[in-house]
Amino acid sequence: xxxxxxxxxxxxxxxxxxxxxxxxxxxxxxxxxxxxxxxxxxxxxxxxxxxxxxxxxxxxxxxxxxxxxxxxxxxxxxxxxxxxxxxxxxxxxxxxxxxxxxxxxxxxxxxxxxxxxxxxxxxxxxxxxxxxxxxxxxxxxxxxxxxxxxxxxxxxxxxxxxxxxxxxxxxxxxxxxxxxxxxxxxxxxxxxxxxxxxxxxxxxxxxxxxxxxxxxxxxxxxxxxxxxxxxxxxxxxxxxxxxxxxxxxxxxxxxxxxxxxxxxxxxxxxxxxxxxxxxxxxxxxxxxxxxxxxxxxxxxxxxxxxxxxxxxxxxxxxxxxxxxxxxxxxxxxxxxxxxxxxxxxxxxxxxxxxxxxxxxxxxxxxxxxxxxxxxxxxxxxxxxxxxxxxxxxxxxxxxxxxxxxxxxxxxxxxxxxxxxxxxxxxxxxxxxxxxxxxxxxxxxxxxxxxxxxxxxxxxxxxxxxxxxxxxxxxxxxxxxxxxxxxxxxxxxxxxxxxxxxxxxxxxxxx
Amino acid sequence: xxxxxxxxxxxxxxxxxxxxxxxxxxxxxxxxxxxxxxxxxxxxxxxxxxxxxxxxxxxxxxxxxxxxxxxxxxxxxxxxxxxxxxxxxxxxxxxxxxxxxxxxxxxxxxxxxxxxxxxxxxxxxx
Numbered sequence: 324x325x326x327x328x329x330x331x332x333x334x335x336x337x338x339x340x341x342x343x344x345x346x347x348x349x350x351x352x353x354x355x356x357x358x359x360x361x362x363x364x365x366x367x368x369x370x371x372x373x374x375x376x377x378x379x380x381x382x383x384x385x386x387x388x389x390x391x392x393x394x395x396x397x398x399x400x401x402x403x404x405x406x407x408x409x410x411x412x413x414x415x416x417x418x419x420x421x422x423x424x425x426x427x428x429x430x431x432x433x434x435x436x437x438x439x440x441x442x443x444x445x446x447x448x449x450x451x452x453x454x455x456x457x458x459x460x461x462x463x464x465x466x467x468x469x470x471x472x473x474x475x476x477x478x479x480x481x482x483x484x485x486x487x488x489x490x491x492x493x494x495x496x497x498x499x500x501x502x503x504x505x506x507x508x509x510x511x512x513x514x515x516x517x518x519x520x521x522x523x524x525x526x527x528x529x530x531x532x533x534x535x536x537x538x539x540x541x542x543x544x545x546x547x548x549x550x551x552x553x554x555x556x557x558x559x560x561x562x563x564x565x566x567x568x569x570x571x572x573x574x575x576x577x578x579x580x581x582x583x584x585x586x587x588x589x590x591x592x593x594x595x596x597x598x599x600x601x602x603x604x605x606x607x608x609x610x611x612x613x614x615x616x617x618x619x620x621x622x623x624x625x626x627x628x629x630x631x632x633x634x635x636x637x638x639x640x641x642x643x644x645x646x647x648x649x650x651x652x653x654x655x656x657x658x659x660x661x662x663x664x665x666x667x668x669x670x671x672x673x674x675x676x677x678x679x680x681x682x683x684x685x686x687x688x689x690x691x692x693x694x695x696x697x698x699x700x701x702x703x704x705x706x707x708x709x710x711x712x713x714x715x716x717x718x719x720x721x722x723x724x725x726x727x728x729x730x731x732x733x734x735x736x737x738x739x740x741x742x743x744x745x746x747x748x749x750x751x752x753x754x755x756x757x758x759x760x761x762x763x764x765x766x767x768x769x770x771x772x773x774x775x776x777x778x779x780x781x782x783x784x785x786x787x788x789x790x791x792x793x794x795x796x797x798x799x800x801x802x803x804x805x806x807x808x809x810x811x812x813x814x815x816x817x818x819x820x821x822x823x824x825x826x827x828x829x830x831x832x833x
Numbered sequence: 834x835x836x837x838x839x840x841x842x843x844x845x846x847x848x849x850x851x852x853x854x855x856x857x858x859x860x861x862x863x864x865x866x867x868x869x870x871x872x873x874x875x876x877x878x879x880x881x882x883x884x885x886x887x888x889x890x891x892x893x894x895x896x897x898x899x900x901x902x903x904x905x906x907x908x909x910x911x912x913x914x915x916x917x918x919x920x921x922x923x924x925x926x927x928x929x930x931x932x933x934x935x936x937x938x939x940x941x942x943x944x945x946x947x948x949x950x951x952x953x954x955x956x957x958x959x
Contacts, residue, residue, distance in 0.1 A: 451911055451914075455914060458918045458921070458922065459918075461922065462925050465922075465925050465926070465929060466925055466928075468929070469929070469932055473932050473935070473936050474936035474937070477929050477932035477933040477936055477937075478937075480929040480932070481861055481926070481929050481930070481933055481942075484865070484868070484925065484926045484929060485855060485864060485868065488868035488872070488922065489852075489855065489868075492848075492868075492871050492872060495875050495879070495911075495915060498911070499878055499879040499882050499908065499911070500882070502882065502907065503883075
């Protein structure tokens with residue numbers, strides 16, 4: 324029964340994806356109802372598995388009965404399950420926001436493939452399997468890039484395909500090289516090697532090949548040229564998925580690779596310092612460039628896209644510090660961003676629809692007509708900025724503490740985080756202020772409500788979470804520490820995924 | 834020059850051609866083809882990494898016992914999967930190229946000027 328629950332937790336969106344075209348023949352709203360049921364059941368299954376996992380540790384699901392490293396194993400630890408539940412929750416809120424919008428069956432199909440790929444990415448223990456899931460996710464993203472504006476979306480989608488093609492080939496080449504040197508692609512098996520140390524130059528090439536693909540997943544500079552067009556060209560719901568679901572999945576995978584494979588692994592012994600410098604550099608560049616680009620942008624959804632670049636940069640900086648404090652800061656930041664950014668994007672989409680323009684300067688006074696949504700925008704913005712009493716504060720607080728203890732790179736990143744927070748304050752509060760300024764009567768009559776309730780429900784749920792977790796962080800701090808421990812405790816991970824590690828032959832496949 | 838060296842040189846050349854094409858072409862179909870050439874190069878690299886001089890096909894038959902040196906079958910399985918994924922991404926890429934052509938009336942990446950960018954900003958998107 325436990326195995327069945329775990330399997331269903333993973334493949335429910337996949338089953339739904341391929342039922343949708345058939346169901347659409349029966350009833351045009353079949354897809355929406357099925358999606359709501361799928362994500363609801365997914366959350367339920369996740370919670371039933373998460374509670375015992377938090378108490379007793381993780382579990383492993385060997386697909387087809389083949390144990391690791393011979394088959395594909397899925398690790399159901401606190402991090403994977405918590406990420407999976409959050410992915411289902413965001414997908415459910417997106418679906419509620421989308422109830423009255425006309426979406427094609429193929430849009431729903433691709434969206435479910437994206438959800439499936441994201442969940443599989445956080446659960447898999449095999450690097451090649453991870454590569455396959457990242458590619459499935461990329462296909463879904465490229466397919467949905469034109470969901471709202473074909474002209475802008477086709478350009479963004481093309482940029483995405485090109486960048487994805489480049490980085491995925493780098494990752495595939497790195498995977499091939501890693502296999503040629505070790506004879507395995509299972510993360511736990513690679514991490515458990517005590518007899519082999521890769522040549523430092525070779526290890527650097529392999530590490531960078533894998534990291535570049537993860538930087539792309541996390542929208543990091545210079546792999547993010549597709550951001551403006553995709554954020555503007557696709558629907559606000561999908562951009563919410565990209566920021567929320569893609570962000571949390573990318574964070575979980577990056578954390579697993581950095582902490583389990585690169586930081587403490589014997590294979591990369593002596594190389595992590597160089598890789599950490601690269602991660603810090605990319606993080607600092609992303610924070611600075613993302614915030615400056617957001618400050619200069621006038622399109623609301625693009626602004627939020629650039630803001631995501633900077634936010635993911637913070638997570639990268641946290642992981643580059645290493646250790647349990649770095650992991651904890653990264654998890655706090657990832658979850659606070661996953662809660663706040665979809666809320667901002669739902670509101671951005673709604674205001675774009677109501678005002679008839681994507682430019683935030685054309686939304687003057689809109690908050691006087693929709694005070695609840697504009698107020699929620701400001702609350703979510705304050706969380707992104709890291710203001711006390713909002714969820715985002717705890718992540719930034721933890722990050723700043725850990726950066727101060729992380730040498731020269733940490734000090735530079737510390738400055739970049741403070742610089743970024745000031746810039747965030749300027750552009751987000753400037754937008755929030757424009758929502759409430761006095762405007763002409765013409766404008767006020769132009770803002771006609773269109774399905775406000777369906778946007779307000781998911782937004783208010785997310786904002787309630789932001790405020791509650793900001794005021795009472797102690798309600799989840801134990802769980803977060805447990806998740807961080809799951810991320811950094813390599814021995815525990817190897818014990819669960821590879822109980823027969825001692826019996827496996829050491830070293831070189833070829 | 835042994836077979837492995839030929840494999841590796843060819844893989845490197847294909848990857849270099851692919852990256853060169855991506856960086857220098859402005860026609861989006863040619864860029865997509867360059868990505869495919871790059872993918873072929875990486876696939877060949879994977880095959881080369883599993884190659885053994887004089888190795889038999891990795892299938893145990895009445896003539897070939899498990900004691901005989903075989904080429905590594907795992908890279909071949911990886912390459913098969915990689916080819917299928919490349920097929921999927923190319924199919925989606927071609928659809929995007931079609932959309933691009935329908936909306937821009939051109940296959941050139943430089944079509945999208947600042948004037949159009951300004952025009953796009955005013956469009957309602959959700």
